[in-house]
Amino acid sequence: MEKLHIIGGGMAGSEAAWAAAQLGVPVVLHEMRPHVGTFAHRTGNLAEMVCSNSFRSDDHERNAVGLLHWEMRAAGGIVMEMAERHRLPAGGALAVDRDPFSEAVTERLRSHPLITVEAGEITELPASGQWIIATGPLTSGALAQAIQAETGAESLAFFDAIAPIVYAESVDMSVAWRQSRYDKGETEEEQKAYLNCPMDRAQYEAFIDALLAAEKTEFHEGETAGYFDGCLPIEVMAERGRETLRFGPMKPVGLTNPHRPEKPYAVVQLRRDNALGTLYNIVGFQTKMKYGAQTSVFRMIPGLESASFARLGGIHRNTFINSPTLLDNRMRLKSRPNIRFAGQITGVEGYVESAAMGLLAGRMAAAEILGRDLPPPPPETATGALITHITGGAEAKTFQPMNVNFGLFPPIDAKGGRRGRKDRYKAYTDRAKEAFQQWLAPQG
Structure with a gap:
């Protein structure tokens, strides 16, 4: 045959x-x-x-x-x-x-x-x-x-970006908490598959400023940033408007912070990345920031001030x-x-x-x-x-x-x-x- x-x-x-x-x-x-x-x-x-x-x-x-x-x-x-x-x-x-x-x-x-x-x-x-x-x-x-x-x-070509992965032990759980959005999930373990890092308005605004100012990966001659909208780098989303992230991957809805009574202005979610629960990826945080900038900007997130990264984000050219x-x-x-x-x-x-x-x-x-x-x-x-x-x-x-x-x-x-x-x-x-x-x- x-x-x-x-x-x-x-x-x-x-x-x-x-x-x-x-x-x-x-x-x-x-x-x-x-x-x-x-x-x-x-x-x-x-x-x-x-x-x-x-x-x-x-x-x-x-x-x-x-x-x-x-x-x-x-x-x-x-x-x-x-x-x-x-x-x-x-x-x-x-x-x-x-x-x-x-x-x-x-x-x-x-x-x-x-x-x-x-x-x-x-x-x-x-x-x-x-x-x-x-x-x-x-x-x-x-x-x-x-x-x-x-x-x-x-x-045709577009550019795709990879989100960073954080070691769970480096997340400050006195600030972050475990909860799936709207408490989705059939079991208690499923409902706690996500870690949440809250931001107040001042912290969010400072984070957006840092994103916009951070050093980014440059494109080679002849390349254009034809991103796929379903996988936009967070800096590109921020460039589209200061509130874009707060209505996208950083939306605070469906979450309740057990550490503080007031509702967060924005929330960064991390999703469990392995069975041991030792790794979490930052949901929706694809990025084209250079490695040094990523470390400093992401450590501005409450709960990630001492974060240790198993993998930083990156950008690569995709063809179709x-x-x-x-x-x-x-x-x-x-x-x-x-x-x-x-x-x-x-x-x-x-x-x-x-x-x-x-x-x-x-x-x-x-x-x-x-x-x-x-x-x-x-x-x-x-x-x-x-x-x-x-x-x-x-x-x-x-x-x-x-x-x-x-x-x-x-x-x-x-x-x-x-x-x-x-x-x-x-x-x-x-x-x-x-x-x-x-x-x-x-x-x-």
């Missing part, structure tokens, strides 16, 4: 390899790490998480990303299975212990009898065979140039292709149909979305090798809404990375009058689950 070759062992590549192998197709997974490193990765493990340890909301009844979780579980995806095994308390979110998670994915893939993992960089577009390019936002320069040469157009122009609805490169693209390089944003597109590309490629044609999932599903968006639903001229959201779904018919938002979202997910199960059924 013909082998499926996959370039890139991130979320999308790992999920694609698993999906194809589970359907009986032999897979060769090509991963350049650790022989060729990247700015963001620390190990050579597959499915390594770098920007966050969270897969976001797990609510599959009223949240689009939670629905995507449900669909991936229904399709037997490896990412959701391993995420559940290495889940951390995080209220209504699905957060994982990132190192054991990636180690478990790596072990499962390497031990699969139909999957071979080959180390080394692929620098050219393959002329024959069935291939999936799932190299993600940090595609190597040589392969990016080969893609550009084939498509005849510049790959103009998928509406270049890909067909089977995720194949129109000019070279033996090559599919999957993951963040296609213009979806987020770990979950990336993995979901990998799962779909793996199934589609396996079906083709097995002599079958697999149509995309219905657009009423979360997976279908994403592939519809990237392969034809978006405007090519203004195409930008997109998280899954109900705005990508066909509208719900509001029979019987106007629905409330919660009821409307539940209607979206009910419809999607039925449609996704019908799509899965013929595949066995």
Whole structure:
């Protein structure tokens, strides 16, 4: 039987390899790490998480990303299975212990009898065979140039920033407190998965001043700061208005400070980052500040005056292709149909979305090798809404990375009058689950 070759062992590549192998197709997974490193990765493990340890909301009844979780579980995806095994308390979110998670994915893939993992960089577009390019936002320069040469157009680019991680023991708990926003979470442990650092107005204003004045990473000649709005550096948010952070990652609503009776003007949240509870990442605090500036600015946060950092934030260049122009609805490169693209390089944003597109590309490629044609999932599903968006639903001229959201779904018919938002979202997910199960059924 013909082998499926996959370039890139991130979320999308790992999920694609698993999906194809589970359907009986032999897979060769090509991963350049650790022989060729990247700015963001620390190990050579597959499915390594770098920007966050969270897969976001797990609510599959009223949240689009939670629905995507449900669909991936229904399709037997490896990412959701391993995420559940290495889940951390995080209220209504699905957060994982990132190192054991990636180690478990790596072990499962390497031990699969139909999957071979080959180390080394692929620098050219393959002329024959069935291939999936799932190299993600940090595609190597040589392969990016080969893609550009084939498509005849510049790959689009934006910049992504990583949030810092703090050692829990260095947080002053006489100032900070444990609480999930609105006390979400089924257990007491889940409700305390977050640490909260309060600010009064004067402290907030001083913090904003320091953010705006701090030394930032400079761009190279020819680069532009085309940020993805879902992952803006905090300095960029602050530049948009002094109150932007207070209505974003630093919003004080749903939290009660047990140390002081007055309501905080702003709150910095830290989310548990590992099972031991020794590491916490600063939620929403992606940054392009230089390391020295980060240390001094972040120690202005009440409770973090003596903070010790396991990792400081950083910024890196992400690339993605103009998928509406270049890909067909089977995720194949129109000019070279033996090559599919999957993951963040296609213009979806987020770990979950990336993995979901990998799962779909793996199934589609396996079906083709097995002599079958697999149509995309219905657009009423979360997976279908994403592939519809990237392969034809978006405007090519203004195409930008997109998280899954109900705005990508066909509208719900509001029979019987106007629905409330919660009821409307539940209607979206009910419809999607039925449609996704019908799509899965013929595949066995």
